[in-house]
Amino acid sequence: MQLKGIPASAGLSWGRAMQVPASARQPEADTIASLLVPAELDRFDAAVKQSGDALAAIRTSLLAHGRTEEADIIEVQLYLLADGELIGKARDKIEKAHFSCQAALQEAMSEALGMLHRLDPVSFKERAPDIEDVIQRILRALRGEKGVLEEIVGTESLILLCDNLSPSEAVLLDPRTIAGVAVVHGSATSHFAIIARSIGIPAVVGIGADLRSIRDGQTVLIDGSNGTLTVDPPARQLAEDRQAVSAAGGCKPQGALPLPLQTAGDDRPLLMSNISSVSEAVAAQNYGADGIGLFRTEFLFMGRENFPSEDEQFEAYRAVVSAFPAQTPIVIRTMDVGGDKPLSLLKLEEEDNPFLGNRGMRISLKRQDLLRTQLRALLRASAYGNVKLLFPMISTVDEWRQATAVVEQVQSELAQSCIPFNRHIERGVMIEVPSAAIMADRLAREADFFSIGTNDLIQYTMAANRNSPSMKELLDPLQPALLRLIHRIIRCAHDLNKKGEHMRRDGGRDRRRAASARHGPGRFQRRQRVVIVHRMAAQPAIGSLGQGLLEAGGRGRNGSGRRAVRPPIRRKSFSGALPYKLLDRFSICKSDSPARGPALVGAGPAGGAS
Amino acid sequence: MKKKYTVMNPSGIHARPALKIVEAAVRHSSDSYLVKDGASFFAKSLVNMISIGAKFGDVIEVVAEGEDSQAAVEAIGAVLTAEH
Structure with a gap:
């Protein structure tokens, strides 16, 4: 039997099921003598x-x-x-x-x-x-009852099954006893989920009442990366997973990847990590990541009573950049709150449907004071490495232009104050709203790279709440409508690469012509549009799609119009030898060659929201 | 003893400042209250302080009665006007 929920804390583990009964109100008189x-x-x-x-x-x-x-x-x-x-x-x-x-x-x-x-x-x-x-x-x-976790004694690996886990219970989770937690209700952003991630216990939330059908003592395999729970898994599967986990040094793999990421041909995709803190950047570097595919900066803003200052943000961004060698791509996304990531600091109006309300760039464009502070910090950090800016939740070309206009204003402020920054910093669009996917051809003319946020793209395309367990089938990443959209996004990016379209910094023809006249076409650097796909290709269930994406990304990238036929990725290096937890923490990008930077497709970030 | 203050924390009186107000209030023997839009909130109660929902720029009157009322009002005022 397999149950599906929402991934809340990545990782793969197994153990004996332990049902924690819900604490019911006791039948007790309301008043006393x-x-x-x-x-x-x-x-x-x-x-x-x-x-x-x-x-x-x-x-x-x-x-x-x-x-x-x-x-x-x-x-x-x-x-x-x-x-x-x-x-x-x-x-x-x-x-x-x-x-x-x-x-x-x-x-x-x-x-x-x-x-x-x-x-x-x-x-x-x-x-x-x-x-x-x-x-x-x-x-x-x-x-006279004890808390859920205070009653647990012994060192057996347990998979805890409960209605919900309160914050004060969650802090007591001990990875030596608790191998995983599965929860009937809950969201990936609850206190509990955050704590589970920080101590590295796989967790799945929002499974629904079916969770209660598992009996105490049954063997349960929990995959916090895919959000699945397998009850009494076949011995063969368990053995394979055990091997996979031990191959990478246990549930918390240390050190480099067990095998270099390499296709059967000479292709060398970039494997980049998705992170939400500085410490994760360091861990990613230890694992051998080729860079950072997505730094979710909103986590710098959460759980605190004031906004982080420019200097504080700068230190965080610089620390991430400094964890890697100088030319390593570090994609940093501006604050992406709202939806399932409320930020109480902002005192936003409560909305009936926050996923369709103030989110991501929509908030940043309204609160340009915050955006400017963040961009100043990001641009200052760009003096220390290959920082790339990414804007979330862009729905229109106009929003993109507003965002880049602010970047340019901040750049000229910094220039006036003689503060160093990378004048040629790359700027990308996170494509996660169908309108942006439809307009991808226009956005591709102005952006330096695309990053596809498949999680939100699925939920908006299919009109299916991604946190709703009953929407599972609609949220299948293999839905043909979604594949068409992703294909379109990648094609739009590469069509421009094929034509050798010049990168535009200003979004307007005149400036581009002027620039060409000044420098001559040869001097004007040609850029490859980069596409990063989040969350999909590394999942074994959709391995063929992952290959397809990598192949699609490979086409026509070399500017000659030659359609490169990409041999499929050697599966072994992708999923066979790696624990899912590890795969789930990375984005995969393809590059022309390491020296020229990344040029395409990626996969599976950490569990939880992207 | 009463005095009006303007909230200077850009994120308003949220979790951490609310806790700081309670800390400041319980250090004094006087009971103190925060008055916002005519409603008054007991400063020694965290439940009250997190419910007040004060934003940047809101004007809040701090009222205290007792021996050390002035010190209590000023201690709370310092949290309200702090920028962090």
Whole structure:
């Protein structure tokens, strides 16, 4: 049996299933006799104290391990536990209205959540789990229950199956005991998913109620990269996967790739990593990545109370660039928030359908103050290596022009202040909206490269929410409509390469003519349009598509119009010998030759949102 | 003791500043309240402080009563007017 969910934390592992029952509300009277009130208050105070002690201990342990971000989550909960308006109110309800502990806590929680939702709907999404988590902890203490993870003893590899995992539970996940986590509900951006990624435990969320049909003790193979769960996998498959994982040195592979990436011909595709932090850049370099295919800078903006300053961003970008040799391509995408990645800092209006609302470049163009700060930092970092700018969620040629106009303004500001930057920095469009795919021929005239965000392109093309488990079939990356679109995007990019179209910095004919006249056509550098495809080609299930993409990308790139027939990628180097986790963390690009930089197709970034 | 402040943090009073206000309030014996659009919020409650939803440029009145009310108001005012 195989179940499909949403990938939340990449990696492949297996173990024995352990069902964690949902904590149901106990059948307990809502009010108590006045005689019992003092005893109920004692019970309440003891449970609150026990919860506080437990949280303080967790916090100390997290701090001792340098996990300060997770310790902050717990600190918020400690303050909530001491909050007179939450816990104090619950106590009052016992004392004055003779509520039972359970009823009092639940009443106080719904009042607090109601107020938060009414007054600040944006922070509601982020903070509500903390409030619920604290109240649940006290309720558990009252019943003498332990937390999900506190009850687990022993060192057996367990695959945890649960409804959801709260933040304070998730910080206790121990990779030595827990081999993977599968969750009925949840999203790839929940606290839990972020924590699972940071400690390297494979996780799949949003599987739905089917998850509950797995029995305790059954062997489960979890693939956090594809978002699949295989129950009682055939022995052969398990053996193959074991071999794959051990070939790369276990679940957390260290060091270089086991085999060089090489096709049966002389082709050498670039294997580039998709990252969301500086530490991942360093890890990618250790694995032997040829560069960074996508740096998701929005993670620099999340989980903090102020926007990162220009200097702070510059340091982060420069650190990523410095992790690699000088000419290594480093594709950095400007802040891509909204949709499933809300950013409370922005105080955006709540929308009925955030995926169709303010997202990505739409936000950046409205908040040009933020965009300018980020571009200044990015351009400053471009003095240290081969930084390429990527703009997300572009829907129209006009948006692209607005974005590049800001780049040019920032460039001239920097030039005036004599701050060094790369004047010829490449600028690309992330093609993830069907309108951009349809206009790819026009965008190709102005952009230096395309990056195809297949995740969003699928959901927008198929009108199917990518986080909805029931939309699985529509979200199949082999849907012919999607393949046609991707084919079109790649063809548009390469058509221009074939014609030897000059790269345009200004998007206008006149400037180009003037430039040609000044330098002569020979001096005006010819550029290859680059296409990077995210998320697809390396997945074994669509290996043939991956080959197709690589072949399509190979056509006509050499400017001579000669159709190069690409031999298929040697499968062994792609999927046979590599753990899926590793594959899933990379983009694959093809290059003409290493010296000339990348010229095409890529695949599979890390689990979670792209 | 009451005083008006303008929120100077570009991202408004969010998780971290909310926590800082509670920290500042509980250091003082006076009870303090933040008044925004006529509604008042208890400064010693994190639930209240994260609910206030104050944005950059909002004017908030801080009210405190008690021995150290002036110090309490100023400590909270410092968080409201901090740029980070």
